[in-house]
Amino acid sequence: MKQSETITQADISVKMVLDRWNASALNANTLLDSLSDETLMKEIAPGKNRGIYLLGHLIAVHDDMLILLDMGEKLYPELNEPFIKYADKASTEIPTVSELRLYLTKQNEIMKQKFEAFTTDDWFKKHTAVSAEDFVNEPHRNKLNIIITRTSHLQYHLGQLRLLK
Template sequence: MNTTATTLKMIFDRWYALLKNFDASLNALTDEQLQHEIAPGKNRGIYLLGHMIAVHDDMLVLLGLGDKLYPELNEPFIKSPDKTVNDIPSAAALRACWSKQNEILKQKFDSLQPEEWFQKHTAVSAEDFAKEPHRNKLNIIITRTSHLAYHHGQFVLIK
């Protein structure tokens, strides 16, 4: 295995392990428990789930892999704080979105060749990328992996 393949394997092993851990935590909670705050005055579990879906949806665009699957989740789960939007999807609907999204992301990720992960993402200009080649598609996965780990840490506090 060459250095590129090893690097990709390490990063994606961590990504998929964190998704598995998040799924285990999600599956251990009832829809009613998802209405609980992670701590008094903090986000509810349902908000964190919607937020994760909305953030991961952005990856499709950033990686040049297509349009968002759930653009309607951007307003209530990225642009707005928890409890400020009254009409949000049910926990069951968000669970279904999460599962479908993860399947589609895996299919799209698997379709990329190793060298494509080192190409620029769509939020960086060609000029900036020439100066900062670390602003590539793989870096999106690294930052989203950290984001997933952060919110999973919050998610496990729900009781």
């Protein structure tokens, strides 16, 4: 934003939400970088999800954001089945931790570019899972709200992943 532009409450709101998303993504990357591939193969607790499942799950959920935010197609649609549709260990064919790390890096770069291309007004437009008719009565079902809910989701799973340290 140029200094000559007037900063609105909407601009501030968008900045606050995106700053939290970016900080959460950075925290996730830092934590994941501190965990070895072997550690990510372990269960968070006995009988619970493994770290690899949570990593794949986060990538798959964030991939869905591209659709919800009308930013294009998923990068990794093949992750939906093993990491969203089914529970951990239900699918025997999943990418390796190393592959998932590469997917996450690429996904973060692309999402950052797409987020930066949005204007403040873009963030307050409806997301793709709400009809135009429903959006009239529920304007909070906007694209910025997707970032808020996905940031909470990311933080929840980061808490689980910290148990692997």
